[in-house]
Amino acid sequence: MATDNTDPTAEFRRNQSWLYDSKAGGYVRKTAVGLLILIIAAFVLFPLYWMIVTALKSTAEIQQIPPTLFPEQFSLEGFRLVVESSLESSGYDGFVESTFGVEISSAINIDILGMIVNSLKVAIGAGVLAVVLGTGASYVLSRREFRGKTVLMSLLLASLMFPGTAIMVPEWELISTLGLFNTHLALILIYGAMTAPFVVWLMKGFFDDFPDSIVEASRIDQCTSFETFWYVIVPMARNSLIASFIFAFLLAWNELVFALTLLDNQNSTVPPGLLTFVQGFNTQWNVVAAASIIVSVPVLIGLAYIQRYFVQGLTGGAIKG
Amino acid sequence: MTHLELDGVTKIFGDPNKDGVVAVNDLDIDVPDGDFLVLLGPSGCGKTTTLRMIGGLEEPSEGEVRFDDTVVNDVKARNRDIAMVFQDFALYPHMTVSENLGFGLRREDNGMDDDDIEARVTETAEMLEIESLLNNKPAQLSGGQKQRVALGRAIIREPRLFLFDEPLANLDAQLRKTMRTEIDELQSEVGITSAYVTHNQEEAMTIADKIAVLDAGELQQLGTPDQVFNEPANLFVAQFVGSPDMNLFDATLTETADAYGIEMDGASFDLPKRLVDAEITTDEVLVGFRPQDFYQTRRRALDGPEFDADVRVVEPVGTEAVVHGDSAPGDVTAKVGGFHDISSGERLSLTIAPEHVYLFDAETEELLKGRLVAEHADGQASPDEVEA
Amino acid sequence: MTHLELDGVTKIFGDPNKDGVVAVNDLDIDVPDGDFLVLLGPSGCGKTTTLRMIGGLEEPSEGEVRFDDTVVNDVKARNRDIAMVFQDFALYPHMTVSENLGFGLRREDNGMDDDDIEARVTETAEMLEIESLLNNKPAQLSGGQKQRVALGRAIIREPRLFLFDEPLANLDAQLRKTMRTEIDELQSEVGITSAYVTHNQEEAMTIADKIAVLDAGELQQLGTPDQVFNEPANLFVAQFVGSPDMNLFDATLTETADAYGIEMDGASFDLPKRLVDAEITTDEVLVGFRPQDFYQTRRRALDGPEFDADVRVVEPVGTEAVVHGDSAPGDVTAKVGGFHDISSGERLSLTIAPEHVYLFDAETEELLKGRLVAEHADGQASPDEVEA
Amino acid sequence: MSYVDQAQSSYESATSRIPESLRVYLPILPVMALVGVFILYPIAQAIYSSFFRKSLLSPGEAEFVGAANYAEIWSNPDIHQVLWNTAIWVTVGSVAAIILGFLMGWLLHEKLPYTSVASAIVLIPWVLPRVVGASIWRFMFNGSQGVVNELLVSAGLIDDYIVMLGSTELSLWPPIVGMIWRLAPLFALLTLTSLQGIDEHLFEAARMDGATPWERFRYITIPMMRYNLAIGFLLMLIYNIRNFSMVWVMTKGGPGVSSSTLPVMIYRSAFIDFEVGFASALSVLLFVVLLVFSYYYIKFYDKMRGGL
Amino acid sequence: TGGNGSSGLDFWLFGGIPAEREYISSHYQEYDGDVSYQHQEWGQKYQIIASAAANQNLPDVMAGQCQQIPDYVGAQAIQPLDQDDYQDQLDELNSNFIQANIDTLMYEGLGDTSGERQWALPGGYADLGPFVDIRTDYLEQTSFDEPPRTWPELIQLGQEMQEIDGVSAAITAPGTDFGLTTGYFIGFVYANGGRYFDPETMEATVDQPGFVDAVRLYQDIAEAGLFPDSMAENNHIAAGRLLREGESGILITYSHANAIYQTTGAPQPWLDGEGHTVTRAPLPQNPSGNFEPQDLLMQNAQGFMMGNDTQDAFDFASWWNEPEQLAPWTYSADADVGIRGRVPTLQSAFEEPSDLFRSQFGDLITLYENDDLFNRTSRFPSFSGLASIQSIINTQVIQPVVLGEATAEEACANANSEVQSVVDEEIA
Ligand SMILES: Nc1ncnc2c1ncn2[C@@H]1O[C@H](COP(=O)(O)OP(=O)(O)OP(=O)(O)O)[C@@H](O)[C@H]1O
Ligand SMILES: Nc1ncnc2c1ncn2[C@@H]1O[C@H](COP(=O)(O)OP(=O)(O)OP(=O)(O)O)[C@@H](O)[C@H]1O
Ligand SMILES: O=P(O)(O)OC[C@H](O)CO
Ligand SMILES: [Mg+2]
Numbered sequence A: 001m002a003t004d005n006t007d008p009t010a011e012f013r014r015n016q017s018w019l020y021d022s023k024a025g026g027y028v029r030k031t032a033v034g035l036l037i038l039i040i041a042a043f044v045l046f047p048l049y050w051m052i053v054t055a056l057k058s059t060a061e062i063q064q065i066p067p068t069l070f071p072e073q074f075s076l077e078g079f080r081l082v083v084e085s086s087l088e089s090s091g092y093d094g095f096v097e098s099t100f101g102v103e104i105s106s107a108i109n110i111d112i113l114g115m116i117v118n119s120l121k122v123a124i125g126a127g128v129l130a131v132v133l134g135t136g137a138s139y140v141l142s143r144r145e146f147r148g149k150t151v152l153m154s155l156l157l158a159s160l161m162f163p164g165t166a167i168m169v170p171e172w173e174l175i176s177t178l179g180l181f182n183t184h185l186a187l188i189l190i191y192g193a194m195t196a197p198f199v200v201w202l203m204k205g206f207f208d209d210f211p212d213s214i215v216e217a218s219r220i221d222q223c224t225s226f227e228t229f230w231y232v233i234v235p236m237a238r239n240s241l242i243a244s245f246i247f248a249f250l251l252a253w254n255e256l257v258f259a260l261t262l263l264d265n266q267n268s269t270v271p272p273g274l275l276t277f278v279q280g281f282n283t284q285w286n287v288v289a290a291a292s293i294i295v296s297v298p299v300l301i302g303l304a305y306i307q308r309y310f311v312q313g314l315t316g317g318a319i320k321g
Numbered sequence B, C: 001m002t003h004l005e006l007d008g009v010t011k012i013f014g015d016p017n018k019d020g021v022v023a024v025n026d027l028d029i030d031v032p033d034g035d036f037l038v039l040l041g042p043s044g045c046g047k048t049t050t051l052r053m054i055g056g057l058e059e060p061s062e063g064e065v066r067f068d069d070t071v072v073n074d075v076k077a078r079n080r081d082i083a084m085v086f087q088d089f090a091l092y093p094h095m096t097v098s099e100n101l102g103f104g105l106r107r108e109d110n111g112m113d114d115d116d117i118e119a120r121v122t123e124t125a126e127m128l129e130i131e132s133l134l135n136n137k138p139a140q141l142s143g144g145q146k147q148r149v150a151l152g153r154a155i156i157r158e159p160r161l162f163l164f165d166e167p168l169a170n171l172d173a174q175l176r177k178t179m180r181t182e183i184d185e186l187q188s189e190v191g192i193t194s195a196y197v198t199h200n201q202e203e204a205m206t207i208a209d210k211i212a213v214l215d216a217g218e219l220q221q222l223g224t225p226d227q228v229f230n231e232p233a234n235l236f237v238a239q240f241v242g243s244p245d246m247n248l249f250d251a252t253l254t255e256t257a258d259a260y261g262i263e264m265d266g267a268s269f270d271l272p273k274r275l276v277d278a279e280i281t282t283d284e285v286l287v288g289f290r291p292q293d294f295y296q297t298r299r300r301a302l303d304g305p306e307f308d309a310d311v312r313v314v315e316p317v318g319t320e321a322v323v324h325g326d327s328a329p330g331d332v333t334a335k336v337g338g339f340h341d342i343s344s345g346e347r348l349s350l351t352i353a354p355e356h357v358y359l360f361d362a363e364t365e366e367l368l369k370g371r372l373v374a375e376h377a378d379g380q381a382s383p384d385e386v387e388a
Numbered sequence D: 001m002s003y004v005d006q007a008q009s010s011y012e013s014a015t016s017r018i019p020e021s022l023r024v025y026l027p028i029l030p031v032m033a034l035v036g037v038f039i040l041y042p043i044a045q046a047i048y049s050s051f052f053r054k055s056l057l058s059p060g061e062a063e064f065v066g067a068a069n070y071a072e073i074w075s076n077p078d079i080h081q082v083l084w085n086t087a088i089w090v091t092v093g094s095v096a097a098i099i100l101g102f103l104m105g106w107l108l109h110e111k112l113p114y115t116s117v118a119s120a121i122v123l124i125p126w127v128l129p130r131v132v133g134a135s136i137w138r139f140m141f142n143g144s145q146g147v148v149n150e151l152l153v154s155a156g157l158i159d160d161y162i163v164m165l166g167s168t169e170l171s172l173w174p175p176i177v178g179m180i181w182r183l184a185p186l187f188a189l190l191t192l193t194s195l196q197g198i199d200e201h202l203f204e205a206a207r208m209d210g211a212t213p214w215e216r217f218r219y220i221t222i223p224m225m226r227y228n229l230a231i232g233f234l235l236m237l238i239y240n241i242r243n244f245s246m247v248w249v250m251t252k253g254g255p256g257v258s259s260s261t262l263p264v265m266i267y268r269s270a271f272i273d274f275e276v277g278f279a280s281a282l283s284v285l286l287f288v289v290l291l292v293f294s295y296y297y298i299k300f301y302d303k304m305r306g307g308l
Numbered sequence E: 001t002g003g004n005g006s007s008g009l010d011f012w013l014f015g016g017i018p019a020e021r022e023y024i025s026s027h028y029q030e031y032d033g034d035v036s037y038q039h040q041e042w043g044q045k046y047q048i049i050a051s052a053a054a055n056q057n058l059p060d061v062m063a064g065q066c067q068q069i070p071d072y073v074g075a076q077a078i079q080p081l082d083q084d085d086y087q088d089q090l091d092e093l094n095s096n097f098i099q100a101n102i103d104t105l106m107y108e109g110l111g112d113t114s115g116e117r118q119w120a121l122p123g124g125y126a127d128l129g130p131f132v133d134i135r136t137d138y139l140e141q142t143s144f145d146e147p148p149r150t151w152p153e154l155i156q157l158g159q160e161m162q163e164i165d166g167v168s169a170a171i172t173a174p175g176t177d178f179g180l181t182t183g184y185f186i187g188f189v190y191a192n193g194g195r196y197f198d199p200e201t202m203e204a205t206v207d208q209p210g211f212v213d214a215v216r217l218y219q220d221i222a223e224a225g226l227f228p229d230s231m232a233e234n235n236h237i238a239a240g241r242l243l244r245e246g247e248s249g250i251l252i253t254y255s256h257a258n259a260i261y262q263t264t265g266a267p268q269p270w271l272d273g274e275g276h277t278v279t280r281a282p283l284p285q286n287p288s289g290n291f292e293p294q295d296l297l298m299q300n301a302q303g304f305m306m307g308n309d310t311q312d313a314f315d316f317a318s319w320w321n322e323p324e325q326l327a328p329w330t331y332s333a334d335a336d337v338g339i340r341g342r343v344p345t346l347q348s349a350f351e352e353p354s355d356l357f358r359s360q361f362g363d364l365i366t367l368y369e370n371d372d373l374f375n376r377t378s379r380f381p382s383f384s385g386l387a388s389i390q391s392i393i394n395t396q397v398i399q400p401v402v403l404g405e406a407t408a409e410e411a412c413a414n415a416n417s418e419v420q421s422v423v424d425e426e427i428a
């Protein structure tokens, strides 16, 4: 029975573990978890903090040695430059000048809004393509046995690991032969191809765990394979599909090399667009940081939005019937 | 509307040559059009596996499944037009109850539009008493509610064949009865051939046209409920069907002109030959008495065995009671109906009519003589005098 | 070894202010040390939810759960030292049967080494008749086998409290009985307080020390099996407990000096006041007869109501039968034990002893008079003459 | 009536002329076509090129040289260091990203409020264009003016700035750190997905069985996540093997070749030395290794899956 | 869009400092014709041009560094300008420019062509190297009153500066594997009579004294502890920042030092030349190489090349080469758009140097006036395979040497064979 008068539930300490059931253990645990969160947060967030701070410094302050941890003087110059160059390149400079009397002249004519739109177009296109094609294939690869399966999967996997730079030259030639040069379709196809194997693997992991009984129920309910897939499996796979889409989307969103060489400036996506800030005599880090922040915001909002569905989970988490 | 046949159907899980599990072994079952087949057998005997093979979810390792004389081994589950209630429900977790119910209907080209389907769903839900849960997801249902949805998903359709895998196991007696009646009516109205797994004997007896008793994957008997109860093919069936368990005693058999003399420990009796159809060649037999068939000797002489039993335990069950006692032939269990006044420690003198005695070959465990029902009319004591 | 109390326990799923579902409502239950409580009630009435709150898996929205007078609302599930059988098994799919069974044991600081645990696992598996499946994964088990593993996972331990959520629902009668006996013995040997959910009344009656009948989350009655059967607190309990269903007829009641006069459609009788404890203030009553309590008038006069019934359906159940008929007061169901010779179309004259008559207030549905068991000894006709 | 006639969907009738044994390939076809055209075909081209001496800037003048490019790989003085770096990069980078990503996913699932917002934030390193992410790290690690050094100095951990990116001994590590930063969120998301997929009942059963949170984690969570972990592990490997930009932006593979990995060497061969043939040979070699690895990994995965 | 399709002219500019980009991006519209302009990234020019060539998507005109001309020609990305159609205009155009600058655009035997051809129009500015930039405040604290003129003086000055408070490394230079690292360095080699290879024999000459002794200069500076520890990770911007922030006093660079400071946000007076001196790097006392020593190297960093051989392209390029359009690079007060650190290519800029030009490159003007500036000036090394050789020198010579991992002899001996194989494969 209770020896500790202050805690009537002390008798339930029979099967106790110091770490989980003692007060001290609780503190240790909380501290450990807290520290962990702190360390990880610092590691993940510090570079981001640094980017934000950089965006708010003047060019000169960025160059100071030792670096200032906090801007001595806030400067919105970076943002101003990005916005101005955007306005200018999209032809609004005249309008702004006449309306607000602000004169806009920027060395860098980067249409950041246009870039974002292009990037979204390409990344969503590639994401959808990869998810649609990849999911169908992964379903079959997970649930059926057939000749050549291992070889097919190895090929998909190996193609996933092949460095992009190694196939760049033949890829150019291919795109040129197909007459797709300087089209977003070209990038959608290439990125789709780069990420579809990825989706195949990710979704395969999901399907490998998928309860047979649900599939059987749908077969009894007279579903064709496709209907089973579409009405039963896909909705249950929501989390994994969202994750796959995010992966595929971000890979496409981030890709530089093909975007740089296959698109010209008007059609440019974000990474090559930002690269024009990051060059020899022109790396104004505050501008780069400001531009990065500006282009990331829509994606982050989108992600947070999708993640809401993602995190809601599936009726309490259980995928089991 | 379908004549279902299983012909030599066998299912082996795993590698047949290397510790494969024979779940179903060489099963022959014939279910005429519109019949209601109940599969009965101990846990793990292959009932679910059999249903799954009929449904096309499992491919037989050997043998044929035929619908109306067509071999359907190669027909896909979804083309067999079957409705099935799964033992573990297998509800679609992402759909509401109403969507779960309507899902199969929508897959059919039955000319139903959305309103028709909704009406049908509501109707079914009312029948299952889950109409207030139509918008819930399965995770928000209680066990019995889930099971009713699973049941509803099958009976909402009018398939060629119904397969029920313990569809009422999680329901209380009231509901169970209501649902059973619904299933029964539905099935007989539309005349849909059905196969039904249950471990509830009362249910089996009430609902079945035919009962198939399985043990360890093998068919022990296929017969009407009466046949299975009164003429169990062998000891296994006799023991498995009927509750409380049959009393079984070793006995030796000697043959005389008119009768077989049967000698148990502490009791013996004669069994007139006219009650026995089988050719008896052995002299080692097992004698079986149903607990319900006992009478007290003080009330009636039946020409059957008589022995005393010292009551050990009395288990009341509502207005009835099951009495366990010690007797010379061995442990004995008797069921006393109606209102009883027996208490433990008491001594009962028990007897039983020879018509009601079961006889099994001690070695092969095959039935030699079953329980005769018709007999009691011709000159025997009226058996409506059941005693405790 | 634990005295379990639920005090005003309520559980609301969802938002209490906005279409939250009240699964359990203000439940008070007291289970003395070592007692075996059975929770009985229709599907969805809150049985599982109650068990889960005792186990600490669900936090009560209101009220207290006490173990030995200690409020444990804040004690974590894993520290409550409880073993539970889940209604849907919740087996660890990645572990073999043997690992599933041993998992809980390894978590205790019980001084058992690997060999001890293995021995215990084997022993339990034998008891559950699954020793040959120890190396299988749950996916390779039949429904009943899974359930036995789930049961084994609980009874392998010696916890402070057992919680069983329909632990035998998927088993056949034989196994069910064996398992029930095992649970019973185990529990009484070690004296572990238990709460047990079942929808099987026979099971409930046999195994329970106390039965709690729930309806729609509310406690209807807490009592011994006999009390619940003979003195149901209200119409709901009376109808829910006992099978086949109780016969219920509207009646008007008039009071005389010694007795109450009761008038149904087509029948009437006097109920001696000494049989009635309650103060009766209403004249609209419901009369209830258990199907098992009927006698045929040709055999005995019991001073109870008498009426004729035209047999509609005879449902044989093994050696017994349930008879449905039409009578003047309304539809009537009678259970005929033993060997019967009734067939449909026949006319039966039925009667029942006044002691066995149930009486309910037609409005409040509260019990006015229950079924008297002791009475029959004092001068009444011996009721062991039960007739069909 | 034939059962097979019933309920033929348009999908089936459209494909019914295809033999059953081939129909299983249909859903795979689009992916294979896409990957085949845009990845495998260029890889085939690369294999073809690997037998030629070919300059990027004069693609017309290819000269067949047989296996000479492959022979050159073995005689290349840098190859050992590069392979070793690649091995370290892949193992250390993957393992660390997995551990960190797992912790992040777990914290998101169990410990952090506002999971959707928090996990969107965690994904930022992945949302940022790679060049930008890598540049930030280069900036922070700079040996004479980087904030990492500054922080370490002001925390009293070091006395003098340490030159990492510009040192032969240390230069491999900052890009690995940057890569872990970029990859861990990916693994975190994967972890989060699979954590959310686990049946809650299992945890309840384990709680009843008296399992501590750690034991639930060890005996339920981890085993239940094993496919996803296996796949996540693979993806980490893939991303690390492919990675080029993190190294390139931070160190250009130097000083010397001290931080060069295979993709860097391939890039260098193709775009600085313009030796397309040699770069192709390197790529082909990498591809063959990856193919063999993939094959066995899949076998391993299937074996593990067979265990359920 | 690229070269095909649109009716107008496509014009690409590679690199440039912000002020130049700003000027060009707005000024091209003054051209009377339909031009579509794109800025392209300097660092990725090989990929961009190669892919454009592969995709038949070359622009009509591109402006950028001319050191890569041999490579572009190999990729069939540019056309010679001195074709019959334009020959007469060409002489007139060229006559405005310093001859040395024109020389950097002339190549012999490139691609399918024979004889010496001109491959670009000069455009506005050239780069010269090697240069040093010296903080005058530090210089004043030493025994020197003017920039060092010999290698020993350089080291001496460095050592004196190293003593100054706040200086962590007196001499700084980029050390990453980037073209500018060798670009800055190779001038010392040329000054010492060294070369990468002997164009006559096609033998690599990296292990010859002319080269090795230049490397030894870096070795000596490093051994004296005058280079920053972080040199191998510093690019030209980071190196410039060390000077700007006072961590160093001497920056080894090109003539474009002030352009670097623009990137680092230095204040205008500093950009205009106040507080530091940008001047030609010191020379060896006794050049030890076998080749003709060259005091300065020159490259055209903004030559106008034709991707497509059309009259329109030529017209547009020649329009840009009119003194009017190039005025901002002459630092003339009325045309100042903020361009700094660029050596004008128009003769006129030197003939009547503006004050601003003087403040930027006072030394140069003196040299020019003494007729000494372009006397010992040659083109920066330029041949196909250059990038590859630069990378070899960066990673196998400069980096190990400044990190103290190899001596100049060892490093050069190691690198020589690799340079030889590039020479064999790309040039021979
Ligand atoms: N997570 C939930 N969200 C909403 N409602 C719930 C949830 N869980 C249970 N309920 C509802 O609470 C009520 C009680 O459920 P509970 O599972 O306790 O029933 P039960 O008595 O165990 O029934 P059964 O015998 O069918 O298993 C049911 O009506 C059910 O629909
Ligand atoms: N996938 C499988 N792999 C191996 N053995 C299996 C598999 N599925 C079932 N079995 C075995 O086959 C036998 C028959 O199983 P089945 O599910 O048909 O039994 P059942 O009669 O439905 O039993 P229950 O009444 O317990 O549900 C059992 O012994 C079971 O262990
Ligand atoms: O270099 P990374 O890590 O940005 O990625 C390389 C790409 O995957 C190559 O296609
Ligand atoms: Mg089963």
Ligand SMILES: [Mg+2]
Pocket (backbone or CB within 6 Å): B142, B143, B144, C047, C048, C049, C087, C165
């Ligand atoms: Mg329940």
